[in-house]
Amino acid sequence: MPTDARWDLTASGVPDSCGPASLSPEWELDSGLTLAELSRRDNRQALTEAFVGAVAERYGLAPECVVPTLGASQAITQVLFTLARPGDHVIVERPTYEPLHRVPEMLGLSVSRLERMVDERWEPLPDRLARLLTPKTRAVILSSLHNPSGVAVETSTLEAIGEMAARVGAVVLVDEVYLDFAFDPSGETHPWRPACVAIPNGISWSSSTKAFGFSALRAGWVVTRDLEAAQALRSASHYFHVDPPLASLAVATQVVRGADELASRATSTIEQARAVMDRWLADEPRVGWVPPSAGQTGLVRLPELTADLDFARHLRERYGTQVVPGTMFEAPGSVRVSFNLPLDQLEQALATFSAALDDLELGRAVS
Secondary structure, three states, X not given: OOOOOOEEOOXXXXXXXXXXXXXXXXXXXXXXXOHHHHOOHHHXXXXXXXXXXXXXXXXXXXXXXXXXXXXXXXXXHHHHHHHOOOOOEEEEEEOOOOXXXXXXXXXXXXXXXXXXXXXXXXXXXXXHXXXXXXXXXXXXXXXXXXXXXXXXXXXXXXXXXXXXXHHOOOEEEEEOOOXXXXXXXXXXXXXXXXXXXXXXXXXXXXXXXXXXXXXXHOOEEEEEOOHHHHHHHHHHHHHHOOOOOHHHHHHHHHHHHOHHHHHHHHHHHHHHHHHHHHHHHHHOOOOEOOOOOOOOEEEEEOOOOOOHHHHHHHHHHHHOEEOEEHHHHOOOOEEEEEOOOOHHHHHHHHHHHHHHHHHHHHHHHHO
């Protein structure tokens, strides 16, 4: 996607400036290792254990439950490569982030789709899931916060899905890269919890990118309470990267230890932008959304019969404002908007959105 738009409403995570550039001086690496030492493979055990330990502590689970990956993108492939075989059946939510259904298709799995509907507030309804499960089902694949809508899967729903999946021996895989914006393993603050904590057959993955601003590290993790599955995932690492990049792990360890601080900084900024977004939506009756549970993105519904690809193209070409067409997430007739911009820029970008809607109405009136 082009990156030279005047107003970019497509960013999927917080900017890098919310990461390293904003850290206070005390954010020094705890390892005390030089660059040369960070490149030595004989330090891999200590550095890997430190990273795994930090992730495990964040989730309140044992280190044996954690497997490092090269970002969440690799986690998707590594989990399915490990736990399913060609011909096995998986169920994937729709709409969703494309790799969640493309990767199982590429691995030769049979894929059914669990519809998440806007008029049901994007909830993944367990009753609908029950009609899709078969004895060959190996996994149910979801995202929470849902990508693209930003809606969380509540713990009660996740528990019902987990119980149904367990009846046929399936696991529940949840992409949780956005859940770090409202991370709550205890369930005391929010009505949602990570899948790996909430249900015995839940497997979660996340990374240092979306909520923390450390995208260049390519550091991710998979967490599961199923120790046999965790060991299988570790073994599969030899087919993907052998050793994780140790320098990245050393930095990512510090990121995970400071995750609450980083997410809090990002959230305080996003909350102000969300207020701007909410005011615009209240004053702009031609569009709407299901309010995201947290995070910086939401799925904005366009006027009826509007082609989202054409609208996004017009918005960019005439006004320099870029959004993600919903078609890219299997949600035609909508656009995904990231509202984590400086407030004055966000207000101007949303004004251009309304101007493009004016153009749409005028074009229809002329035709």
